[in-house]
Amino acid sequence: AQSVTQLDSHVSVSEGTPVLLRCNYSSSYSPSLFWYVQHPNKGLQLLLKYTSAATLVKGINGFEAEFKKSETSFHLTKPSAHMSDEAEYFCVVSANTGNQFYFGTGTSLTVIP
Amino acid sequence: DGGITQSPKYLFRKEGQNVTLSCEQNLNHDAMYWYRQDPGQGLRLIYYSQIVNDFQKGDIAEGYSVSREKKESFPLTVTSAQKNPTAFYLCASEWGEGTDTQYFGPGTRLTVL
Numbered sequence: 001a002q003s004v005t006q007l008d009s010h011v012s013v014s015e016g017t018p019v020l021l022r023c024n025y026s027s028s029y030s031p032s033l034f035w036y037v038q039h040p041n042k043g044l045q046l047l048l049k050y051t052s053a054a055t056l057v058k059g060i061n062g063f064e065a066e067f068k069k070s071e072t073s074f075h076l077t078k079p080s081a082h083m084s085d086e087a088e089y090f091c092v093v094s095a096n097t098g099n100q101f102y103f104g105t106g107t108s109l110t111v112i113p
Numbered sequence: 114d115g116g117i118t119q120s121p122k123y124l125f126r127k128e129g130q131n132v133t134l135s136c137e138q139n140l141n142h143d144a145m146y147w148y149r150q151d152p153g154q155g156l157r158l159i160y161y162s163q164i165v166n167d168f169q170k171g172d173i174a175e176g177y178s179v180s181r182e183k184k185e186s187f188p189l190t191v192t193s194a195q196k197n198p199t200a201f202y203l204c205a206s207e208w209g210e211g212t213d214t215q216y217f218g219p220g221t222r223l224t225v226l
Binding site: 009034041042044045090100105 | 171214
């Protein structure tokens with residue numbers, strides 16, 4: 001069975017400080033993992049994905065995530081937050097044996113000027 | 114431009130009426146998906162289709178119906194049997210099953226009056 005837990009429903013950071021959004025997953029298979037971002041009343045945009053290649057994955061807009069199998073984690077980070085980063089972020093796991101995605105409940109990021 | 118379009122962006126419906134949400138993609142993707150998003154929750158899968166003329170129920174299919182007569186189109190009908198239809202609906206498509214990335218449309222916000 002596959003599942004995703006986003007450990008924080010809301011994160012606030014000051015502009016220019018690092019961002020950490022936490023995600024733990026459960027998967028019976030070698031998973032593919034994704035981070036998506038959603039701005040208000042918009043669709044989801046892919047930030048980055050892990051598919052069993054390099055464990056440190058670089059995405060768009062300066063975001064990156066590290067796959068840690070021993071910790072079953074796939075945390076999203078960014079060295080310096082910008083106001084434009086304010087959005088909802090979703091961690092997603094795919095089972096690799098079918099085409100169903102399993103979504104976390106989302107983390108809302110607020111950036112304080 | 115390649116992408117996924119959903120229409121309309123906002124939709125209002127009276128109780129007891131059926132309504133159809135449009136989803137079109139020109140990415141030549143085989144698989145298409147419909148999700149429902151409610152505040153504070155992740156996305157929940159309604160229906161998905163891996164190929165033309167074939168589709169499967171997702172986790173919350175009751176009160177919804179779909180068709181896949183063309184590769185490019187995957188319309189969703191919200192029927193009067195859906196008890197709580199007010200939500201944000203997202204359509205996605207994917208090249209093939211498994212580890213591929215799902216690409217999302219901009220969404221349709223349905224409000225039942």
